[in-house]
Amino acid sequence: MKILTQLSEMHNFTPNEKSIAAYILMHKESILHLNIQELAKATYTSHSAVNRLTHKLGLSGFKEFIIKLAREFQQYTQNISSVDPNYPFSDEESPLQVAKEIAELMKETIDKTFAYMDDNLLSQTAMMLDQAKRIFIYALGDSQIRAKSFQNKMIKINKYVVIATELYEWAYHTVNLTEEDCAIFLTYHGKSPIYVRAAQHFRREQIPFITITATSQSELAKLSTLCIQVPNDEVKHAKIGTFSSQIAFEYVLNVIYSCIYKISYSINRESAVQSLKSTYINEMMNDL
Numbered sequence: 487m488k489i490l491t492q493l494s495e496m497h498n499f500t501p502n503e504k505s506i507a508a509y510i511l512m513h514k515e516s517i518l519h520l521n522i523q524e525l526a527k528a529t530y531t532s533h534s535a536v537n538r539l540t541h542k543l544g545l546s547g548f549k550e551f552i553i554k555l556a557r558e559f560q561q562y563t564q565n566i567s568s569v570d571p572n573y574p575f576s577d578e579e580s581p582l583q584v585a586k587e588i589a590e591l592m593k594e595t596i597d598k599t600f601a602y603m604d605d606n607l608l609s610q611t612a613m614m615l616d617q618a619k620r621i622f623i624y625a626l627g628d629s630q631i632r633a634k635s636f637q638n639k640m641i642k643i644n645k646y647v648v649i650a651t652e653l654y655e656w657a658y659h660t661v662n663l664t665e666e667d668c669a670i671f672l673t674y675h676g677k678s679p680i681y682v683r684a685a686q687h688f689r690r691e692q693i694p695f696i697t698i699t700a701t702s703q704s705e706l707a708k709l710s711t712l713c714i715q716v717p718n719d720e721v722k723h724a725k726i727g728t729f730s731s732q733i734a735f736e737y738v739l740n741v742i743y744s745c746i747y748k749i750s751y752s753i754n755r756e757s758a759v760q761s762l763k764s765t766y767i768n769e770m771m772n773d774l
Contacts, residue, residue, distance in 0.1 A: 506536060
């Protein structure tokens with residue numbers, strides 16, 4: 487998880503750690519020029535309190551903290567959105583202006599989502615799904631459309647993928663998963679009670695599962711074997727459409743599919759060639 491996200495959420499922070507986090511978030515322009523003693527003095531805390539916070543963030547110490555924070559500040563500056571993801575266009579704009587705003591939103595969303603990507607996490611995700619006997623995806627509404635697109639790609643490389651929430655058969659599928667299978671939860675807010683119930687079952691039965699969400703501190707995310715975060719830009723109800731969230735989901739799923747494809751690149755490429763040949767022959771036979 488990104489340092490800025492952890493500092494903003496202040497999950498399980500002590501009062502001293504909250505003071506340090508708040509100071510960092512309020513003084514982004516100057517914080518990188520402070521040493522550990524100066525930060526402790528500015529926050530009325532101590533050298534050891536700052537070090538404890540960096541360790542809680544999963545870092546080795548203050549030096550690594552400053553290096554990673556500088557990198558995130560750079561990404562944050564580059565990704566400041568010029569388009570409102572909830573209302574990317576107004577009623578006064580021409581169709582071409584609307585097209586331009588949607589293009590900008592798509593580019594900005596992908597850039598922001600890429601900033602959340604982690605090489606090790608993507609590798610673990612791809613390996614887990616590649617080794618799974620079966621893959622079950624939990625997705626509803628617009629997210630289920632993204633899930634179906636992913637399912638279609640995976641079938642073409644001989645992966646068994648089921649949309650568990652299709653036809654509302656999630657409970658049946660949940661109890662039939664085994665340790666050889668893997669599940670994916672595709673949910674922006676991660677608050678669905680049925681998803682949490684399924685996740686609790688998977689945790690008890692030691693069934694691996696991945697959550698792709700914008701809410702990394704939800705109960706579902708915390709239960710997950712692996713959690714991939716996307717930008718949290720959309721208001722839950724007040725919006726024209728789920729543009730940003732679905733663009734992010736599509737991008738993440740395309741990246742995961744590509745990483746899985748890469749694991750057996752030669753085999754998958756040959757399989758695709760053979761599939762095209764078979765399709766061509768069938769079309770020729772039908773024309774006769």
